[in-house]
Each structure stands twice: as structure tokens, then as C-alpha cells.
Amino acid sequence: MYEALSCQVIEISRGTMHDGPGLRTTVFLKGCPLRCLWCQNPEGMSAAQGVWWEERKCIRCLACVEACPSGALWDNETGIHRDRGKCTLCGACVEACPSQAMTFTGQEWSLDDLVRAVLKDRDYYEAFGGGVTVSGGEPLSQHRFVGQFFRRLREAGVHTALDTCGSAPAAALDAVLPYTDHVLFDIKILDPALHQQFTGQSNGVILQNLMAVAETMRQNHWGRTLSEGHALRLWIRTPLIPDATATVDNIAAIARFIHQNLRDVVERWELCAFNSACKRKYDKLGLTWTYEDYPLMDQHSIDALERVALAAGIPREKLVVSGLVAKASA
């Protein structure tokens, strides 16, 4: 018998091509211990349920304002506003909204339902050498669920990938890693003080966890098998955030760290170029975002960072740049 587990999901994205090998379904879970200033999924930061409002879909019928039993909603020319203090998250506004402009930020999914949902694309995972990735938020914040979820997927023969920021108790990692085929591990900033400044936490635990992943791989003879017959693979990911992570010093430091400590286990280091597509999400949450006016990175800056990484000893074939880059003329 399996436990009747459930989790809070912010989004299920099918057919993703950038969250691990092949074609995948990525499940974004709610709740994250970090507070990265550039966070691309701000609705996933808080583990608690929330309500957000999308201007584009709103027809200003004010059914939500009328339906709210706590008087927490009001409207003016800039949209519908919510008093977080008064709101009890009862959902009356969500129910009243005819156009899905007012919605919950998270949906509760049972383990069974989620397994069933992601298995719908199983034939495509097989054909494309893909599988299922959990991301977030921070999936390890719901590690009991993720462990069981991966266990079920593995029983079904589906490849599993964990996309983690690394900030979690060691026990969380222990619960998930045995059923994980692939780890996508973020190293955002190597300098602990800067890490604290940009993400709200130092990176001591994160790097410890990363070393633990590496140790697991080594103990299980990298390239051979884990106890259940699966090789564990590791990709490092670094978001390239202007003035924060995308500095020559930081990339050089991460490159040295990988080269010195992880070169036997890291298969790929991916530099993910920044984009501001998630501004819409900050708008929906009624938040302002530090990075909303930041342009796309240009090829020149990315080339410079690549050179730094290569100079530190990272092999060319392990270094991958992804994401949108500004056109030279722009």
C-alpha cells in the first residue's frame, strides 16, 4: 500500500525540452526556502496557498468583489486588489470569477492523479529519451511526496529528474535520491555572502548537499549503477542574472569549484541566460520585480563568461548555454 499523499503544484508543463534529457513533463511544486531576487516562479516561493489575479483575463464584472465574504477585495482603475490581512483564502472569489482571471496559485494533486497525469505522455518519453522532472519552487520542500512520486514513476519505467536549488535538509535528499535518475543542481553564486544577499540564504547547506550527491554517485561507481540498477547523472545549472550571478568573478569561482571538486561526476554545466518573461507573474501577484526592465543578455557578454569557464578547465563539451540572447543589432 502506498501512503495517500498529496502535494501542492503550481504548474504541470508538458513536452518540455529544457529540463533534463529528451522530451519531458515538468511538475512545478510549491514552496521554496530561497528568496532569489530574480525568481522565475514567484508564485512557487510560498508553500501556502495563495490567490492571484490576471488583468488580461479580467472582464471587470466585479463578481469577485461581490462574492468576497471578508470584504478583502476592491477595484479601482488599476485593477482588482486584495487585502492579504483580511483574505481568508476561502476561494469564493475564485468560484465567482467567470473568466479564470482570479485563481489559486497552487492546486492540490493526489499522488495517484499526478502519476496518472504524467503517464499520459509516456510513449513520448520513451521515443525521445525523456521522462518526468520535478521543479519548483523547491521540490525537496515536499520531499516525502517527491520520493514516492519518483518511486511510482520508476516502477512504471519512467526516467526521473530532480531540479533542485539544493537548499534542503540532508534527509530530504536521502528520501528522493534513491529514486532519481538525473539531478539538475543549481549553483547560483559561490561566494556565501553574495549568496546570502541575493537569495536570502548562505550556500553552505547547498554545497554540502551537492557534495553528497557527488558522493552518492561515486559510491555507486559513476557510470555504472545505483542499487536499483540506475545510473545517476548530474547536470549543474547556473542562471545568468545580470549584475548578480553573471559576473566574471562568480562564473570563474563556480568553474573552479566544479573543476576541483566535481569534474568526475558532472556531465554538463548549463548557463541559463536570463529573460524577463515571468514579469507577468509578478504583475498577477501584485508585486514589483527588481529585474522587470532588464534586457536580454547579449552574445558578447555570454561569450566572455564562456571563456572564463573554459579557462578554469571546464571542457568545451560539458559547457552549454541556453535561453534567449539579444540579437547583435538590438
Place this chain on the structure above:
Amino acid sequence: MGTVLLDERVADTAPGGRPIADLAPHSGVVMKVPPKFVQSPRIQILAQRSRELAISGKRRLGTEDMPLGDHACWIHIGPFPQLDELPSRANGYEATGESWGRDYAFLVDHFPVDIHRDERIVGEIHWEMHMVRQYVWPDSVREVGKWAAELGASGYSSGHTCPDLAIGLSQGWGGILERIKESREKYVRLDNQPKASYLYGLQMICESVIGFIQRHAEKALELAQAETDPWQKQTYQRIAECCAHIAVNAPRTYYEGVQWIHFAVIMDRVVGHGNGYGRLDLYLIDLYRKSRAAGELSDEEAREYLSEMFLKLRGQFFSLGGRDAELKDATNEMSFVVLEAYDLIGDYNNLGVMWHPGINRDFYNYACDVLARHGESIPVLVNYDLMREAELRSGVPEEDAWKVVYSGCQWFCIPGKEFCDQDVNSINLISPMKRTIAAAIDRGITDFESFYALFDEELTLTARALREWKNSQYELLGSLWPEMYTSMNSHGPIERGIDMVDNRGVDYQYTSVNILGIPNVADAFHAIRKLVFEEQRYTLAEVKEATETNWAGREPMRQRFLNQGKFGNDLDEVDAVFVRITESLARILGSMVNLRGQEFRASLFHFQGHVTPDAIGATPDGRLAHEYLAHGINPQVGRATEGLLATANSIAKVDQRKFQGGTMQIELQPRFFDGKEEIWKYVRDFTEVFFKKGGIQVNLNIMDLKKLQDAMDHPENPDYQNIIVRVTGYASRFICLPRSYQKEFVERMNYEGF
């Protein structure tokens, strides 16, 4: 005589085999696709000539105000000069095959002969029978049509079949003519005047075709005699020899085979209907192997002959791959050569690759590579086994079912044996849906099952109206507008003395019916079930009033209907409604027979009905009156929010063996594949899984949306001259489409990711 307007500089450039220094500066547009093969200077000249004809409107279909594309096989040079002397105009019209044949022969006998420098494949046409001969239905038939249209059923028969060119390739026009004469003599002897008269019409047509090809031989000989350039002189001589032989005889070499097929197709296009032409790789394989073995054909020549033919024909529907009579993979060397010939020139075409699990891997890989590199939905990928099973299910025996071929937009048929009125008839499902709502209000229906039962009744009414309408046409079709030319390369008409469109002229005469608006009705029914019957938030009377007034003053209600689950998102509950409607269609249409005693079959497709929504009005799926309806079996634009795989899964839930095709139409932007290499592998892996799950056809355009939007406003920009898109079932040059079609195309680009 009518010569085609050409750019003088191009026409006067050096012949093939020599580099042409100044081609690039005035060639204007170039193929912006990573090339696999390099175009010879000769092919560059011919491609440029073909493009100029298309862009200058000389191959326009439709009218100047409402162009439907640039894929006409004929080249505009003005009206037919001898129009008043046409026998049916000069001597009186008769609705008979003999009169039809006499007109056809007169028209062809007055065709100019066009042979251009640098060409090896020759033959052009400038007029169609539709332009010269009347095709008017009597009022009694049209009255039936009006009544049927009110019930949502429509469509005038016009061609849309597929000849079996293997007949003429093996017998030659002379062989066909002998069979016509023999059969005619038999019916004269037996005093069957109508059949003898029909066969006389066929005889005149066949003789005019032979004469037309012979005139090419004569003209080429004249040109050769006057020519001083040795290469060009030799080329004219070869054309003369080839045409002199194939005018009467079966082709002996690969070159003659391609030229024979070219004439066979253009003379079919003279009729003016949308036919397919069969399996080009099977037609040509024997001649190809023979010419290769004789050492008279290089790889490059094999490709170029077909490229030339494609440039002149504007493509046409040919198919490749599939299985043979033993159900083994039918892919052969020619399958590759045909795709290479397209790969060499890009541009307009309508090739179909018939996939099955055992298809030659290298060939399917190459097909996906061609599709991914050009991004213009060429080739179309179709699921051969499902097409074959659909034919078997209709009653076509095993010995014929394997011959099935993708023949047009979304449809398939048995070459030379099937006249099924593909792609011309339609049922607009919105009509029975509206009647269902009205009837349900009258009867006070309060549950979805009773509501759906009413829909079944109303759909039956529409289907019966279609049957009456089609039967009233079938009584007269063989005399009003026979498909006499196509009948010559079919199995039955000559010996039976019956045209293929007439009763029992060919063996398989099912009536195919395109269905418009299934996704809209499925979405509407799901919303009605939820909001009217389950939640009882609205009454059916409110739904009726809201849609009849285009939701005026009821935006919250419209949003509520719009925001229910929609087809195309892999939601089992909604998809089940969709599947249920398709099952109703298969059952109701399949239970009715036409005058020929054969079933009606639904096709889950509509070639353009979705872009003319005005008369239909708003619908309970939340659609406003001016918004386009869903395209065929594809979700309404903007409603598939879960990505391409989810939509593919929704579509694959339909049992395609019960239908006559239903295309998944995919428009992607190049950035979809940013940072990815070997895009063709994505195409291959996706389509193979989709087909294994039950999908029958994929049309894939990979187009830069910004470029298309800009091309709408700046069609003169050289960068935009050569963009080909698959509109629905057919491909066209984007800038040659009417604005409404362009707009619909641009708006439907909706997959951000798999």
C-alpha cells in the same frame, strides 16, 4: 500563339551545364534552406521562371479579389481565343459525354505548344474546361440543394478522385485508344447507343491528347533544326524523339516516363478539378531501374527531371512509401529520388509520405529531415495502415485496399477505382446543434443524455438531407460533368461504357462528407452539460438567446462557457464528447447508402469552411460570431493550452479507421527548437508516437510568426516571395493568399512547446 511571359534576361541566358554569372543579381529570391543538393544553373533558370509566374499572379487560383493561392497548374495568358467556336457553344449544348468529349478535344486541339529553352520536360496548359463549358444544374436539383443547405448539408460534386496512371504507363495512349475503340464497336454492335456515344466522346479526348503530344514532337523538331547551340539543339531533338514515341506508345525510359506522367497530369488538370495522382515511386521504379542499368541516367538527372515536372505542375498530390500487395514496405529507390527532387527546389508541392511501422528507416528519416529543413509542410506525413483499414472497413477487398494512396488535402483513395466525391460535400454541425438546442427547449429536456439523443436525431435529419441532395446530383452528374479524361486511366469506365462518376462506372463510390465544427460542438456540449444540466447556472433558453444575440450584454456568461474544459487539452471528459460526436457521425452516415448503393463516410476535416464564420453566428462554446470555427479536427485556436502533446493525445482518441481522414495541423515557430540540433529527430519521434497512438495525418509548418505578420503588410519584400505554407489541405505561397486566409494562418500559430 500564346507564349508565356518570361523575364527576357532569363530566357536568353545560356543553357544548362554552364555557370550563369549574372543569375543571382536579378533572381531576387533564393531558397533560404540549408541545401542538401546544389541546383544546376539550368534548374536555377527553370525555378526562377516558375517563381516569377507564380508571384506575378499567372498561376492564381480564385479571382483577383479573392485569390485562393498560386497553385494553378495552368498559366494565365488571357481568355480562350476560339471560345465562340467551341462545339457546345457554336452547335448547341448537350448534356452528354459525347458533347463533353467534343469540347475537350476542341479545346486541346487549339492549345498552343510551349517549349522553352533549357527545358527537358515540356508541356503547359492555359485553359480549363470549367472556363469554357457550361456546368449548370437544373432548378429542380438546386431546390433540393437549398433545402439541404438550410439543414446544414451542402456541396456540388466536382472531381476529387485519383486515376491509376500505371494503366497508361504500361499501355500508352495508343493502347488506351484501342480499348476505347474496341469497346465502342461492341456497344455499337449491341445497339447500346448511350454507351457507344460516351465512348465516342472518350475516343475524341484520347485522340486530342495524342495529337497534343505529337505537336510537341513536331515543334521540338522545328526548333532543333533552327538551333545553333549544340546543347540546346540536342535537347530539342531529345524532346522530339521522346514526344514522338510517347504520344502513342508506352514510355521506354525513365525520362520518357516522367514526360509521360507530366502530360498525363496536365491533361487531367484541363478538366479543372482537384485530383491526386497516385504513388509516384511505384509508377516510376521499373523505368528508373531499367535506365540506371542501361547507364543512361545519372542521380542528378533522375532528380532534375522530377524537379522540372514539379516546377511546371505546381506540385500536385503524389504519394510515397506505404506497403505493397504483400503488405511489405513499398519504399524503393524512387521514393528517395522524388523527395530529393523537391529538396532540390523547395517551393510549392503536395507530396505525401505514407508511414507505417515497417517503413524504411532511412527514408522516413530523410522525409522528416526534408520537412524540418524546409518547414513548409512538405511532405505531409500520413498513417498508411489506418488509411488501408478505413478502406477495408468500408468494404474494399484486401486485393485493392493495399493500393490506397494519400490523394488530396486529408483524403485517400484507391487509384482508378474510387469516385467518392472527396472534399466537396459538407455537413456543418453547427446547424443540427442549433436545432437540438431549440428542440430541447420545446421538449423541456433536463439532462444531457436526452439532449444528446435529440442531437442524434437532428444529425440524422441533416445526413438524410445530404443524401437526397447528393442523389439528386448523382442522377445527372454523369451527363452534366463526367470525369472522362480521368476515366481513361481508371478500371472499368472504358469496358463498361460508364463514366467513373456515373453509377457503377468504377467499383468504389462511397460518398465522402467533410464535417465542419466538431471541436466547437464538442466544446459547446461539454459547457452545456456542466453549466446547464449539472450546475443549472443557466437555462437552455438563455443559451439560445445569448448565442443568437452574439452574447450581447452577457459577457460574464460567455466567459463562463468559454472557460469550461476544451477539446485539445487531453481532458478525458471533454475529449469523450468529441469522440462521441465522431462515433455518431460514423454510425449515422455509415447506415445510409447513396444511389450507387454505397455508404456515406465522414471526413474529419474542412478545407476552408472555418474561415467564413459570418453566417454561422455565435456558439455556446463561448465563440463570438466573427471568430473562425475550429479547423477540421484541430482545437479552436487559442483553446489548446497544454501544449502539442496534449492536443495530439486528444486527437488520437478518435478511431480514424471509421473516417476519411482528419489532419492534425501544427504550426511551430523556429524558436520552438532554439538550441536544439537535428530537429528532424523531433519531427520523426513525435509523428511516430502520434501515429502509433492512432493519428492519421500531420501537416507541419515551421514558420517565423513575425516574418509572416510583416509579409502581410509588405508582400513586395524579396525575403517574403518564397514562403510556402500549408493552408489547410493544400499548400500555397503565403503572399498569394487573401488577407483573411493570411490572418487565420497567423493567428493559429499557437504551440509554444511540445
